[in-house]
Amino acid sequence: MAVVAMPTGRDSVPAARAAEPILTVDGIVKRFETPDGVLTAVDDVSLSVLPGEFFSVIGPSGCGKSTLFNIIGGLLDGYDGSVRVAGELVHGPHPSIGMIFQEESTFPWRSVIDNIAFPLEIAGLPKTERYDRARHFVALVGLDGFERRFPAELSGGMRQRVSMARTLAAQPKIMLMDEPFAALDEQTRLLLGDKVLQIQQELKQTTLLITHNITEAVQLSDRIMVMTYRPGKVKRIVDIDLPRPRTSEIVSSEAFGRYVAQIWNDLREEATRGMHDDESRKRRGAPS
Amino acid sequence: MSKPAPLTKSRYFPAILGLGSFAAFVLVVEFLVYADVLNRFIVPPPSEVLAAFPRVIMQEHVLSRFVLTASEALAASVLVTIFGIAGGVLLYQFNLLRLATETWVAAVAAAPLVLMYPLYLVIFGRNATTIVMMGFTAGLAPIILKTLEGLVGTRRVLINVGKSFNLTRSQQFWKILFPAALPTIFVGMRLGLIFALINIVGVEYLINFGGLGQLINELAERFDLAGTYAAICFVILVSIIVFMLTERLERWLRPAG
Ligand SMILES: Nc1ncnc2c1ncn2[C@@H]1O[C@H](COP(=O)(O)OP(=O)(O)O)[C@@H](O)[C@H]1O
Numbered sequence: 001m002a003v004v005a006m007p008t009g010r011d012s013v014p015a016a017r018a019a020e021p022i023l024t025v026d027g028i029v030k031r032f033e034t035p036d037g038v039l040t041a042v043d044d045v046s047l048s049v050l051p052g053e054f055f056s057v058i059g060p061s062g063c064g065k066s067t068l069f070n071i072i073g074g075l076l077d078g079y080d081g082s083v084r085v086a087g088e089l090v091h092g093p094h095p096s097i098g099m100i101f102q103e104e105s106t107f108p109w110r111s112v113i114d115n116i117a118f119p120l121e122i123a124g125l126p127k128t129e130r131y132d133r134a135r136h137f138v139a140l141v142g143l144d145g146f147e148r149r150f151p152a153e154l155s156g157g158m159r160q161r162v163s164m165a166r167t168l169a170a171q172p173k174i175m176l177m178d179e180p181f182a183a184l185d186e187q188t189r190l191l192l193g194d195k196v197l198q199i200q201q202e203l204k205q206t207t208l209l210i211t212h213n214i215t216e217a218v219q220l221s222d223r224i225m226v227m228t229y230r231p232g233k234v235k236r237i238v239d240i241d242l243p244r245p246r247t248s249e250i251v252s253s254e255a256f257g258r259y260v261a262q263i264w265n266d267l268r269e270e271a272t273r274g275m276h277d278d279e280s281r282k283r284r285g286a287p288s
Numbered sequence: 289m290s291k292p293a294p295l296t297k298s299r300y301f302p303a304i305l306g307l308g309s310f311a312a313f314v315l316v317v318e319f320l321v322y323a324d325v326l327n328r329f330i331v332p333p334p335s336e337v338l339a340a341f342p343r344v345i346m347q348e349h350v351l352s353r354f355v356l357t358a359s360e361a362l363a364a365s366v367l368v369t370i371f372g373i374a375g376g377v378l379l380y381q382f383n384l385l386r387l388a389t390e391t392w393v394a395a396v397a398a399a400p401l402v403l404m405y406p407l408y409l410v411i412f413g414r415n416a417t418t419i420v421m422m423g424f425t426a427g428l429a430p431i432i433l434k435t436l437e438g439l440v441g442t443r444r445v446l447i448n449v450g451k452s453f454n455l456t457r458s459q460q461f462w463k464i465l466f467p468a469a470l471p472t473i474f475v476g477m478r479l480g481l482i483f484a485l486i487n488i489v490g491v492e493y494l495i496n497f498g499g500l501g502q503l504i505n506e507l508a509e510r511f512d513l514a515g516t517y518a519a520i521c522f523v524i525l526v527s528i529i530v531f532m533l534t535e536r537l538e539r540w541l542r543p544a545g
């Protein structure tokens with residue numbers, strides 16, 4: 001499928017040849033004041049992502065994944081360390097970074113096309129041009145024919161695709177996805193995973209994905225970062241050396257199984273700690 | 289071959305059901321009055337109320353009174369909407385102001401404000417301004433409170449979407465907070481407009497001035513009960529018009545959900 005040519009800085013070098021990382025996160029530490037004292041949510045996390053790369057972050061819930069993404073996306077401040085996009089230090093929301101959230105985030109008062117055209121409207125594009133562009137992204141996420149519908153008339157999976165198209169329409173250089181499939185059923189999740197992969201390959205879109213689904217992470221990613229539980233540190237970064245294009249069928253291959261086993265090994269320890277911690281806090285009667 | 293669609297599936301069925309029920313209710317009242325179950329000096333038979341319409345229209349100038357009350361209601365509605373929403377937005381923007389005043393705005397919403405009419409008579413005189421201001425005062429608090437509630441209740445993630453698209457403060461307000469809060473704001477408007485209308489007609493009645501409230505007062509004092517009820521029908525008409533206008537406005541501002 002050919003992508004409509006558009007004025008974007010995205011016709012970048014393929015990941016393998018690009019030496020310069022597009023995103024560099026260095027020594028991020030984030031602490032929260034809580035009634036139980038200071039909680040270190042993210043502890044000294046550093047990572048760098050190459051243009052066009054698919055990078056996943058996996059870890060037990062509560063390990064600081066969302067906090068890390070919110071810092072990269074500029075929604076949180078008051079942290080140590082630095083975030084750089086193409087070498088440039090960023091503070092606060094940056095047009096190069098687009099976010100997709102776990103919760104349902106479409107605007108219920110806007111139709112599908114008006115949701116997707118939202119960032120173009122903010123950018124001040126004239127009406128016909130922004131609808132033309134928005135329609136391209138409607139097609140990209142496979143929602144043709146639903147342009148005039150409202151989110152309330154769509155399924156959860158379709159709404160998540162609207163959010164995705166809305167973020168893509170802003171043409172960010174880097175896309176952050178925080179558990180975008182968490183609220184969906186297994187089948188929808190698999191199909192949407194395929195869709196995300198297809199889009200990511202088509203646009204050579206640099207993508208960071210949070211998930212706690214190992215299969216999903218292995219299926220989609222070039223690299224996977226496993227995080228530890230409290231404080232949230234980098235436990236390991238795994239290269240996934242599986243051929244592309246990948247579809248959900250790859251799941252049954254032997255190499256795939258080895259990666260899953262390896263990551264589960266890393267993750268099990270952390271998940272167990274997380275679970276015990278959760279239980280002991282419940283026993284003390286504190287909210288988690 | 290297509291069968292004719294059953295009546296219950298029709299688009300008009302709810303309206304037909306509503307009108308039908310109303311007609312049935314009227315017939316039952318009529319019957320109860322004739323059966324002497326209801327006292328006809330308290331509840332006139334609906335047929336007499338109907339018969340009173342031409343008299344009320346021709347002799348009591350109900351139409352010009354209707355126009356007066358309706359314009360008072362409209363003026364109060366516009367004022368109360370503008371100031372109520374602005375007040376809610378102000379309380380949302382300034383936390384200190386909100387903490388300082390939210391409780392007593394709620395208290396004002398529950399107070400029998402109609403008792404303030406002597407004060408307003410002194411300030412504005414015995415005229416339409418007093419009446420509009422009484423309606424305005426009565427309707428203000430619920431709109432302020434509901435606007436605030438709607439803004440505060442905007443889902444965190446929608447605000448984050450706005451931030452991630454780098455919206456300015458005013459874009460964040462007009463493109464996200466305000467549309468997200470609109471359904472709740474309209475709940476407040478419905479409440480506020482009801483309060484305003486009640487007070488407008490009530491004060492017309494109390495100070496014996498101008499519109500439908502005064503007419504009801506006069507007819508009641510003449511023991512013209514059928515006429516009184518006929519005049520009350522016009523009050524209901526005013527409220528129907530006000531509500532149809534708000535519904536239009538809501539659908540225009542927020543076409544779905
Ligand atoms: N605003 C906040 N105030 C206090 N604690 C927070 C806040 N946000 C997150 N946390 C805590 O930080 C930890 C990491 O949270 P989060 O990043 O949401 O984890 P994850 O996304 O990996 O499940 C959790 O223990 C959470 O309770």
Ligand SMILES: [Mg+2]
Pocket residue numbers: 065066067178
């Ligand atoms: Mg999270």
